[in-house]
């Protein structure tokens with residue numbers, strides 16, 4: 094009797110740098126693929142990653158490895174980057190590899206969705222693409238903020254990030270500028286609320302990317318930004334990041350200014366993350382990170398724009 098080829102279940106192996114693996118992404122993965130299985134490893138460091146990677150890579154052979162997906166996660170952005178680098182290095186020395194999904198505490202998919210939503214608002218209002226736009230990312234040093242700044246810079250926007258610490262912000266700006274071989278990101282210190290107006294005075298687009306429950310932009314600050322036409326907020330925990338912008342808003346928040354609230358961004362974020370997981374699952378290997386997340390989110394927006402134009 095002819096031997097049946099092996100059939101492989103999809104397995105997501107979560108490598109999380111935190112003490113507890115966040116259930117958020119475990120649930121998103123299992124809902125995208127209800128027949129899949131999840132293995133989770135916590136407190137993972139760059140040093141630990143190669144051992145786990147070799148042990149997940151070899152047992153199923155190349156055919157099975159195509160069904161084993163690595164999802165790298167965690168709130169420590171630097172450690173996540175070390176785990177990604179160590180995972181890629183380990184796979185480069187093996188005869189085959191696996192797909193690697195990277196979305197540290199939703200930072201990549203959220204930033205991708207936030208930037209794509211502001212791109213869409215700009216296009217819909219006849220203001221064109223992000224290239225050359227003056228964008229201020231408030232609190233642009235966290236996982237979401239620095240990824241948004243990185244994507245805006247890749248879109249050739251003129252980016253300002255704010256931070257309570259100039260030195261902390263400069264580390265982020267230097268990293269992004271080195272990556273795009275151009276000085277596209279600069280830093281302003283906002284250690285007191287009264288410094289915010291100066292950080293946004295020339296901005297055409299403002300994205301508030303601060304920690305949950307911190308208001309970063311008041312109505313008075315926005316009034317001091319006469320060129321600003323689009324404002325986004327990613328903080329869904331009260332007090333919200335932008336005064337006068339509700340979490341579900343995707344509408345004109347004051348004459349001539351389009352506001353996009355955290356939950357409106359969150360809807361595109363979830364679609365983006367699910368599609369990242371689907372694409373990683375369809376491919377035997379590859380890196381599925383912020384760049385893929387942005388391609389997915391922007392494609393969704395471009396489709397919406399095309400549909401509206403066809404009406």
Ligand SMILES: NC(=O)c1ccc[n+]([C@@H]2O[C@H](COP(=O)([O-])OP(=O)(O)OC[C@H]3O[C@@H](n4cnc5c(N)ncnc54)[C@H](OP(=O)(O)O)[C@@H]3O)[C@@H](O)[C@H]2O)c1
Nearest residue numbers: 199203232234235236237256257303304305327328355359
């Ligand atoms: N909408 C969604 O779908 C979604 C998904 C994931 C996350 N989120 C939200 O996205 C936001 C950013 O996430 P994250 O992980 O990047 O945030 P985070 O690292 O906790 O904070 C981002 C930045 O906020 C600044 N900050 C912290 N405490 C502050 C304070 N008391 N006053 C002023 N600034 C302060 C810090 O910048 P400096 O130290 O440089 O000043 C920090 O780097 C959070 O609100 C999170 O809940 C939203």
